[in-house]
Amino acid sequence: MVFRFLLLLLFTGYFLHAQDLLPKREFRSVWIASVSNIDWPTSKNLTPAQQRAEFISILDKHALNKINCVVVQIRPSCDAFYQSSIEPWSEWLTGTQGTPPNPFYDPLTFMIEETHKRGMEFHAWFNPYRAVMSSSASVHSTHVSKKHPDWVRSYGQYKWLDPGLPQVRDYSLSVITDVIKRYDIDGVHFDDYFYPYPIAGTDFPDDSTFIRYPRGFTNKSDWRRDNINIFLQSVYDTIRCMRKHVKFGISPFGIWRNQSTDPLGSATSGFQAYDQQFADSRKWVQMGWLDYIAPQVYWNIGYAPAKYEVLVPWWANNSFQRHLYIGMAAYKINSSTQDTLWFNPTQMPTQLRLNRNTPNVRGQIFFSSKSITNNPLGFQDSLRQKLFKYPALIPEMPWLDSIAPNEPASVSTVKDSTRITISWSTPPAASDGDLPYYYLVYKFPNQDSVDFSDLKYLYKRLKSDSLKLVDSRPAGSQNEVIYGLTALDRLHNETDPIIIRVDLTRMDKEPVDVKQIRLYENYPNPFYVTTTIEYYLPRPSQVKIEIVNLLGEVMQVPVNGESAAGRHSVEISAASPSGPLAPGIYFYRLKAGNSMLSGKMIILK
Incomplete structure (x- = not known):
């Protein structure tokens, strides 16, 4: 008993820091x-x-x-x-x-x-x-x-x-x-x-x-x-x-064969589904007859005949590139006569963290639904507050479909004094014929937080016929709101994100196309010494900005390199030692990808 308790503490401590690193993709299911x-x-x-x-x-x-x-x-x-x-x-x-x-x-x-x-x-x-x-x-x-x-x-x-x-x-x-x-x-x-x-x-x-x-x-x-x-x-x-x-x-019985019977089997000593139920579950995944297998690993950590910490890695090593979800015995929490460790509230959370830290384990299924919703030993609370605090996408199955849909089309924003509206249209079908099945909208508080792998920033999931998001305009002095928009197909292949930066310092007279490169008029204009040029990129691009005189001669190149997606500004100085500008009329042109935009500026005496 002491050994098993220490073993549980060992696992709990080992996963203490990993528990908050929630995966973006994880199968989370219950049997009903x-x-x-x-x-x-x-x-x-x-x-x-x-x-x-x-x-x-x-x-x-x-x-x-x-x-x-x-x-x-x-x-x-x-x-x-x-x-x-x-x-x-x-x-x-x-x-x-x-x-x-x-x-x-x-x-x-x-x-x-x-x-x-x-x-x-x-x-x-x-x-x-x-x-x-x-x-x-x-x-x-x-x-x-x-x-x-x-x-x-x-x-x-x-x-x-x-x-x-x-x-x-x-x-x-x-x-x-x-x-x-x-x-x-x-x-x-x-x-x-x-x-x-x-x-x-x-x-x-x-x-x-x-x-x-x-x-x-x-x-x-x-x-x-x-x-x-x-x-x-x-x-x-x-x-x-x-x-x-x-x-x-x-979801087969949790032991295929014991190692004592077959060297390919697990280091267990329990009932063997291969021999006693005639269920060759290892072969089913090896032959590709399943898309996922969810073995019922219904034993606790340290249970000698069938240790959880032995069986999960064994199945992970025998999943043959198919998805492995672990069947978990939620029904034993606080009620099992098999082992007193089921009365320890850390047993099931520790098992779940072990799943997450085992390569090739893509999620879990709990038996059964009421064993979660009855909240034994506060396990449902643990899911909501920590273990499943944020949503997760279902993992992709590339052998069924590896092609993402086309990204949302005609994405635009418009804002007024109270609302921000993002609109888009359905894109053409992808090469495999799939249209988007749903859309995801992410929302980030600032530039430093933009991370599409962290679903705490997932703001809305919208059905394929929902082509608009209306959000409340933030109060206070915030200058910008950053959104991300992706499309996913039925098998959860996701497009690259479209980053949407909404400038709260300006009012929109008409919808702004967020997928279009934009070059704004410099300000002030005319100017004496310095002016600012702003531009917007819907995605990272190689950017070059040139200042050109009336003869077409390049006088300055203030930007020449890779720029991130979003809104950028660059200050132009007439007194720059790299290319002083005399009073007069000049043009500034932006080259990004296959696009070129230009504007006119005037330097005063």
Whole structure:
């Protein structure tokens, strides 16, 4: 016990300074489990209005938690939380399987719309093989176990579709395909239920299937693993043919194999999903059949059979350039009988910091939603105040899309005595055909704070049809407000920022095009000895300013070099030793990139 406590303190101290360095991109998600009414809806007997209110409340809480994706269980046991011609309505939704909501609505359409309103992704969670739960009170006549009892195997207290049957694979794929076709989901998600967890002394009853469909295998374990592999590959290939933006992810049991069994395995001594569930999760990512894997590392730091600090690096080293999100056991906070360290409020924050400090870990998913919103040991408070204090963008997946959209077009600003308005238009489609899916507006208090990697400066996220930002003009003597504008596609590829500097010392007679190089009239003009020339650059550029007489001769070159984006000023002196200017008429010209602008100035006697 003392050793484990010291170990926890060691990790806590090690990550003390890293905890405030929040990443710009991080997958932050929760599982919202519907089976047995774990998270939503909380009862089979809620009215549709109560169901909707509950789901909105869940989303609003997680928006405050800076969660950017929800993984929602829509098919817990060959039933549906949506209108389906293939499977019956879920008992966990309406109390009786096969009974639609009354008054009618489509929960999946509703959930997706509300999730997207809050800038989150919606991943649809399917259980591909679980057919009938022990707690199921009703099974409808249209349920697959009734229509195709020959596909179903009883094992323990559950009924399962037999993964070895081609008909089962085709059937489950048709369910997933139907959802992808009809609903605007962002991801397809499976959990750890493939072949069921084994019951001591009882084998899964698929001997007849093995005899009928051996496919050349003589070892049943290898055959079972291949049954799962065939199905997952077909799911991934189907998704890729249907929707470029839809991701496929799986959350397997946290141990693939132990090192004592396989030298490629982890230094653990627990249950092995490869051998006992026939889930070759390492191969799934190695073969590129998944976009992300979220192993359920549901053990604490220092837990001898399966140490968190051992498993997370192992998965990171075996993610094969696919995204790795760690499944985290929020449900154990302050309630686990497995290890007393779960009663320590630093356990889960320390795990999260370990994730962030492990290369190749791109985020985490918490099981489950209510285990966060119930705020055990103040963990939700920790998310809001420190760990997830600022939002994070979902990491890009370059194997799906590496091309950013085109930057916003026709960007302009206009200001009056109370407001600043930034407007833009939709740009042409990028080379891959994508238009912006959303826009981000950053806001910086001063030039020194301009940092697009720090999302504490993220001011607004706007939908693709929102082409204007209206902001209050700051009070006081501030001379300038600095904004940044970017466009992102559905897979979160972001354009280079357009920096927008709003000069508060001048009033605008008309909108100012912030993407256009501007050269302002010098002041004062005419002048005796010195005058100031100002110019604006929408992006960093090589700049040259020349002072030219009426004969076209260059008299001075006050600027010649790289200039940052934004507004600049340069003082011109008629008495400059590098090129004194006699009284008369001169021209000043600005060369920046492919642009050249000019103005006229007069020096008095």
